[in-house]
Amino acid sequence: MKRKAGAFVGICLAALLLVGCGKSNNSSSSGSNGTTTTKKTDKFQITGDAGSDQYRGVIENGRYRVSKSRGVGVQQDANNMLNLKNFDIGMTDISKKFFSTQSYIFQEGQYLSTSTVEKWLGRQSKDNPDGLNPVDNGNGSNRNPMYVQQIGEQDYMKNNNGKLTLAGMTIGIGMNQKDYYQKQQYGPTFTQSIPHDKMVAQGKADAQKILERVRKIDGVPNNIPIVIAMFEQAPNDSLVGGSFYAYAVSNNGTKLGDWKDLDIKNVVFPATSTNSVPNSNDEHSFENFKDKIQNFFPNLAGVTAQAQYDGNTLKEMNVNVTTQFYSETEIISFTQYVAQAAQSYLPNKIPINIQILGSDGKTQAFLSRNAGEGKFESHILTGN
Amino acid sequence: MKRKAGAFVGICLAALLLVGCGKSNNSSSSGSNGTTTTKKTDKFQITGDAGSDQYRGVIENGRYRVSKSRGVGVQQDANNMLNLKNFDIGMTDISKKFFSTQSYIFQEGQYLSTSTVEKWLGRQSKDNPDGLNPVDNGNGSNRNPMYVQQIGEQDYMKNNNGKLTLAGMTIGIGMNQKDYYQKQQYGPTFTQSIPHDKMVAQGKADAQKILERVRKIDGVPNNIPIVIAMFEQAPNDSLVGGSFYAYAVSNNGTKLGDWKDLDIKNVVFPATSTNSVPNSNDEHSFENFKDKIQNFFPNLAGVTAQAQYDGNTLKEMNVNVTTQFYSETEIISFTQYVAQAAQSYLPNKIPINIQILGSDGKTQAFLSRNAGEGKFESHILTGN
Incomplete structure (x- = not known):
């Protein structure tokens, strides 16, 4: 995992930034070693440099194209923000195995909205048939735990003659090893451990469901690779964040390839x-x-x-x-x-x-x- | 003013650090471009790299040789810590005009103690004959302002066959443009402006007094250059820190050379x-x-x-x-x-x-x- 963003250049990119500002000095005419191939359109611009080992990102009308479910992660990981950090970075790292930083442009998830993600993260019920977590059966000793804690989407785009096209996607799914709950509002917090194999099995089932739902979303082609990455949330009191433990890729339709295990420890x-x-x-x-x-x-x-x-x-x-x-x-x-x-x-x-x-x-x-x-x-x- | 510390190497230095630790890997055997000429003695070691544009510092028995008046600056500049930052960095910058980072080693001031500096910064009185600020004449309309706010010392050493010798010194003197006072404890703060020419004249007189006192201190030779640098404190409510406005050097004895003005603005x-x-x-x-x-x-x-x-x-x-x-x-x-x-x-x-x-x-x-x-x-x- 490389965090150093490196140096960013690119005559094209600097030129994009200069649009609409005749007075500033164009200091980018020397020292460029970028290999940027993007072109300006009225629709989007791109951050960063194609020569870097970091993805370039999408800017629309001078503003970053933020996630359609922006903030859900912050809310879901409020008790251990390191989980969110590792979740985001880890998804990007796994994505690099499939989508090269040279050819693909990173876009924050545009297909799963806040309300969709919140529904999916909820318990299944009459009102919420899409909830991935099991029905509420009370807080007794056989309480159904909350398995799925967060869902993240990253889009990987290609630039086809100035038009950004969705060319790949990574879905991260954060699974709980601990189920936290309160028997009454403002009451003490109880903890239930989720057996590892149970968490893994549940995650695989959820991954399949999510893949099927994502393929049905308008604008998501049937034939782009969708990577599903499974993340184990660290406990709330952990000094480190969680880590990804497996991933699989669907190259087409709703068939998910073999699971590949990871052994990452923080x-x-x-x-x-x-x-x-x-x-x-x-x-x-x-x-x-x-x-x-x-x-x-x-x-x-x-x-x-x-x-x-x-x-x-x-x-x-x-x-x-x-x-x-x-x-x-x-x-x-x-x-x-x-x-x-x-x-x-x-x-x-x-x-x-x-x-x-x-x-x-x-x-x-x-x-x-x-x-x-x-x-x-x-x-x-x-x-x- | 260059803040980037650059890269630090030096086989000798890395070797010094390795003393007493047989187990660690010596990763310094490659890539060295340092020009370190210091030698290990039982007495001192040195931080940094002679090839850098930053001074190397003195370590004694694995511990940094801190200033004898450590903390006085923090206390004097508590209302605008940016003053202290600019004071420290500015003294070092002026010092570089006289003491090259290649030949001289930086040592935090060892000759002015906390109690000495506090006495000098006080008002002159029967109990404090060395006070540089004028006698207390009350807080009426003709109140004698506090002119001198802080005094800093930096020592510049040479390494003579493994023995550190004092080879130069810089004394910074922080002068007030505003005199803050309270008529009663916990009462409101009143402010009196000090005319610029009055501040400068007072500073010159204080510089001469301080030079004479420093030359008398045991261990300060008569023939090493002492640079006196004059700093104008920014007001407490300023968003920036103060800056040095003049300096002069005494090459020998108590004679101070011509004042050289600076025009630094933050x-x-x-x-x-x-x-x-x-x-x-x-x-x-x-x-x-x-x-x-x-x-x-x-x-x-x-x-x-x-x-x-x-x-x-x-x-x-x-x-x-x-x-x-x-x-x-x-x-x-x-x-x-x-x-x-x-x-x-x-x-x-x-x-x-x-x-x-x-x-x-x-x-x-x-x-x-x-x-x-x-x-x-x-x-x-x-x-x-």
Whole structure:
């Protein structure tokens, strides 16, 4: 998973932005290495650069084409916003397996509306026949759990002679491992665990239903690939977000191909007894880094990290260092020191981002290293 | 003023960090282009890289050698922390005119203690004969204002065969343009303006006194250059911090050389009637950028910038963009769009940093361009 957006260029794109503004300097005439092939129409423009490993996005009349179900995710994941973050990024990552960032343009989901998604996420009932969750049978010991927590849609477009055409779609389905409920409003919250195999089976059935419904939506062709990606929501009290555990693709109609399992784990450093890390070498590396960093000032620095594993292989690490600074020169010196310590101690070969935060929680400096690079690049942030 | 810390390497430095940790991987054996000449002693280590345009700092027994008057600045500038930021960075910038980042090592001030600085910043009295501010004559219409608001010290060291030696010093003196006072505790705050020429004259007299006192301090040689830099504090309600307006150097003893005036102005964009900007072209550029950005989402984005001018020449710009995001893909698309708009509209040839903040005030993405570069480099931040 690559978070670094890279550099964005493209004469065409910069030119698009310049439309309607004769006074500004066109600074984009040099240094372009973009391979943008899009053309301006009255209908849409595109963010980003085709040469990047990030998708370009769709702008319509100078405004981003936001999701038709915008905000549903925020609402569904209000108790652990890291779920939403991982859900969005993970869907994009899986999509890259099928839709290359060079050929496809990303569009926020335009076919599932807020009301549709909310209906589907509800319980099945006379009033809501499309509810994917089982009928309400009360809050007794045999309570039917809420299995499906969120549904996301991403559209992958092609530019056919200036006309954006839907060429692929990814549907993410977030499944609960915990069912939270209240017996009365404002009462205490009860928790029911959902067995993993039950969650997986239920998810497969829901995936098939959703695929069939999506194929029927006006504007969704029968013959574009639709990827269905299954996400396991992390518990509300988890320090990490959930992760995708499987995906399947339907190339045509309502037939879904074989399920492919994923073994992605999100973890937090430092490891604890209830929160272990797949690889103890990484744990040692982090602990050494932390020891070196946290005593730099007389006041102790907090050092934590979120990391993602594919199986036992560390894929990326996002480090947060929080301390109290008494001057700008302390920020600069600390950033230099963190860059050295990170290079010496943190695992090689993976992309690492480090944020240095002041005691007010604001980012003071930012360090990053791409996969395969030795050095960290540092930025001291100001004006915050 | 260059804020980008650049990349930090150096086999020697990485090796220093590795002392006492046999298990970690030495990832520094490749890619080194540092020109570090320091050697390890039992006494000190150094942060950073001699090849950088930032000073390296002093580490003692694994801990940063903090200022002997650490925290006094935070206390003195509590009503406008931007003063402190500009004070620290500005002192370093002026120091670079005299002490090259290649040859000199930065050390937080070790010769003026908290108690000394607090005494000097106080009013002159029987109990405090060293107070630089005039005697208390009450809070009537002829009240003696508080002229001196803060005093900072930076030491510039040379490494002589593994021994750090004081080779230069910069003293910053922060002068008030406004004198704030209360007639009774917890009462309303009154303000008295200090005429500019009076402030400058008083500052020159204080500079001479401070130079004489500093030369007498044990460990401060008579023949090292001491730079005295004069800072005008911004008012408490200012959206920008103050700036340095003059400096002079004493190469020997207590004789201070000619004063050299500076014309540094810190401004905020968008400009307002009470807060103008020296160059209207820059104002247009910023407004175009802002217009393009703020309507990207249905919800309006806030777009502001802090910039620094030397005379009428824009030197650098720090942009803050704040908006509400509903998904990670929105953050990515917005960052791409901001990169394009910044390249098209913002002034060329100066270093620009852009922070993209969520509605919770946390940094979500960061873009930067060095002076002379065309493209912005983007980073999507996670794990925050």
